[in-house]
Amino acid sequence: MAEQKFISELFLENNQFILVGLTGRTGSGCTTTANILESKSIAFPELSGLSGFYKGLDKRRYSIVKKFAEEHWENFYSIKVSDLISIYLLLLPTVKLTSFIYSCGENIAKKSCESLVRKGVLSKSFLKENYSDVIKQLLDHHSEIDFSDPKITRSFIRILQLVRKFTRDLKAELNQLESGLYVSVYQSAGKSIRRIGKVDAEYESKDFIPSSVFHLPETINRVIKSIRKVKNERAYIVIDAIRNPYEAKFFKDRYAAFHLVSINAPDEHRTRYLQKLHKFSPEQIKKIDDEESGKGDSEYKHLTNPNVKKCIEISDIHLFNPKNEYDNNNVLKAQIAWYIALMQHPGLISPTSMERVMQVAYTVKLNSGCISRQVGAVVTDSDNSIKSVGWNDVAQGQVPCAMRSIDGLINDFHSETYSHYERNNEKFREKAREFYDIFKPVIQQSSSFKGRNISYCFKDIHNSIDNKSNQVHTRALHAEENAFLQLAKYGGVGIVGGKLYTTASPCELCAKKAYQLGISEVVFIDPYPGITQDHIINIGTMPPKLIQFRGAIGKAYHRLYEQIIPIKDELDYMLK
Template identity: 90%
Template sequence: MAEQKFISELFLENNQFILVGLTGRTGSGCTTTANILESKEVCFPELNSLNNFYDGLDIRRYSIVRKFAEEHWENFYSIKVSDLISIYLLLLPTSKLDNFIHFCGINVTKKASTYLVKNGVLSKSLLKTKYINVIKQLLDHNAEIDFTDQKIQRSFIRILQLVRKFTRDLKQELNNLESGLYVSVYQSAGKSIRRIGKVDADYKIKDFIPSSVFHLPETINRVIKFIRKVKNGRAYIVIDAIRNPYEAKFFKDRYAAFHLVSINAPDEHRTRYLQKLHKFSAEQIKKIDDEESGKGESEYKHLTNPNVKKCIEISDIHLFNPKNEYDNNNVLKAQIAWYIALMQHPGLITPTSMERVMQVAYTVKLNSGCISRQVGAVVTDDDNSIKSVGWNDVAKGQIPCAMRSIDGLINDFQTETYSHYERNNENFRTKAGEFYERFKPVIQELNSFKGRNISYCFKDIHNSIDNKSNQVHTRALHAEENAFLQLVKYGGTGIVGGKLYTTASPCELCAKKAYQLGISEVIFIDPYPGITQDHIINIGTMSPKLVQFRGAIGKAYHRLYEQVIPIKDELDYMLK
């Protein structure tokens, strides 16, 4: 019995508390995933229901995790970010709510609040005296909430139930006012909260309050603490859905048990789903995608705007969600069984070959000296045997951008570090000097910048001279390109029929090179491949297949697949 207790305690942390944050583009399946996790009973699919989604040893791996997941399943409590944004909206005076809805719409002609009251959406039941204090305390992060108080617990649970219904009704009625208005209202509300800590139609012209970036995740965190208190510490919680990378970082920094999970659906499936079920036009879908990829215009857009593209990039686990059959979630359920079982019991199975190779690409990307984005790539044969690796960086013998500095460019004139063009072109040096002058007071005033190497991007400065966005002037080779060149540089076997793994997605130039080399599959993480698929890949008779990566990556790879103790020892202790 003592040995069994010892084993139980070793795995106790995993079994006691799991926190999952979902991210993904609108229509990819975050809400579907949250609903599955919320279910008290889940029937995980048999292998014959997965249309050969798993093959080889992955068939045995799935059989093991499926059995474990069914035996140890506990439903998650779902915190929907949209529900919490609803609370911010509910606390607005009617006139301000009207202004905000009209600000978000294009052709909203009716008075929004009158319409919503008439249709029973703006019910005041949430704002009754017994609820209002708890609601205000939730958003006031300086207020202490006594979650041990039974009355507050009952009120809190009732509030969350009422808000869930309110969000559902509001979504329908906003879209009745104008197609797609719900998405616009909640996206803008999120940006407003991150900028000024509340919802306001004039948020774009108000001064940015830096602490507001974490206002929404801190509200979510207060709900998490409440749930853990009510559940006596044992709780499985899913956040649906995280749209901003700084919000993801907030939870990564606070909870060892946190996993950011991206849900990725093929473009054509997701588009068809949004058009058929939500009646979105192609223009509306493009607008949503632009907003979610961080392209929205704002002075502090990298902090306040949604950036699902970046969230997917930093995700711990990537799930593939084919949506070609609307009610068929078997593939998604199978992956949920896989990773929830590993969260509960790390090391239950070994990684897939796809995970193993992508983990190498993920690791080698850290060698990159690019100051914009680090990318890793691996070339394998058709059996996933690694033949070369690469990362985006300057040619061997040159100094990486991260190791050069703007003050060195202006003052040092080192011939091995800075090019003849950088040292002598008058227009370039004028632009570089302007960048340097802007940074000097920042370096002097902020302690966090003291002693820092202030790097600069040659391409950005060069492009600013003639106001063009030209990718030709980058100093670095792409990761995929570098991996290809290693095969030539050091020799090796042919890779016709082999695979290319990349932590991003291949640009048109690298896709053409993969095509020419006879690569059969390009496995990528970033689901924003531009025109690569439509223009380069889907043509000809020997085109590579683009495959969305699925699996655990980075720290999660080790956290999920590294055994707490060797399986043999675990079984021995249990038998004793």
């Protein structure tokens, strides 16, 4: 018994507290995933119900995690970000709430908004049930909620239950007023909170308050702490859903037990789902995608706007969610069993070949000297045996962008570091000087820049001359291109029918090269492939398949698959 107690204590941290943050594009399945995790009892699908999703040894791996997950299942408590945004909305005075909803619509009358606020669910809010004090405490980050008072505890639980129903009812009313209004209102509310710490119709004209970027995650964190206190520290919690990468970083920095999980659905399945169930038009879907991919022209957009594209890029675990059959969530459930079992008991099984190869691509991307984005790529044969690796960077012998500086460009004229064009083109140097003159006083006055190398992007400066966005002028090779060139440089065999793994998604140029090389599969992480699939991949007689990566990556790869103690020793201790 002493040995079993010893083993239990080793795994205690994993079993006591798990925090999962979900991210993904609207319609990909974050809410479905949260609902599955909330289930009090669950039966995971048999292999026969997965339509060949797992093959080879992965079938045995799944059988192991399925059994473990079912035996050790504990339901998660779901914190919906939309519910917390509802609380911010409810604290607004009637006039301001009306103005905010009106500002989010496209073709709605202000009188309709007034009617919704005065006669709809907003007029019957649970604030009238004497919970306003507890709600204000929740949003007041300078106060502590007194959970030693049973009345407060009961009120808190009741609020979390009531706000869930309230959000559902408000969603229906907003969408009845105008199709897609719910998404617009809650996206705008999120941006307003990240910019000024509250909801305001005129948030874009207000001065940016840097600490507001973390206002919403601080509120979420207060709910997490509250749930843990109510449940005596033993709690499994899922956040549905994280849309801003800085919010994800907030939780990564605070909780070792936090995993950011992206839910990815094929474009055609997701589009059909949004059109059929939510009645979104193609224009509305495009607007949502643009909003969630970090686009926009507002100041501080990289801090305050949703950026699901970046959230997916930094996710720890990627789940694939085919939505080709309504209500069939078997594939999604199977992956949930896989990774929840590993969160509870790391090292229970070994990684898949897809995870193993992508982890290599993820690791080699750190070699990149690109200051915009680091990307890694791996080329394998048909059996996932690695033949070459590459990362986005300048040609061998040139100095990477991260190791050059704007000060050096203006003052040093080093011929091996800065090109003849950069040293002698009058228009380029004029633009570079503008950049230098803007940043020089800031660099000199701010302690944040002490000891920093202030790099610059050649492409950005060059494109600003003609006010164009031309990718041809980048100094760096793409990661996929670099991996292909290593094959030509050092020799390689067995590539026809092989695979390309990339931590991003291939552009049209790299997709064409993969096609020409006879690559059979392109495995990628970033689900924003532009026109690559529609224009390059889906044509001809030997097109490669585009496959969305699924699995654990980065630190999570080690946290989930590294055994706390060797399995043999664990079994020996337990059997003694």
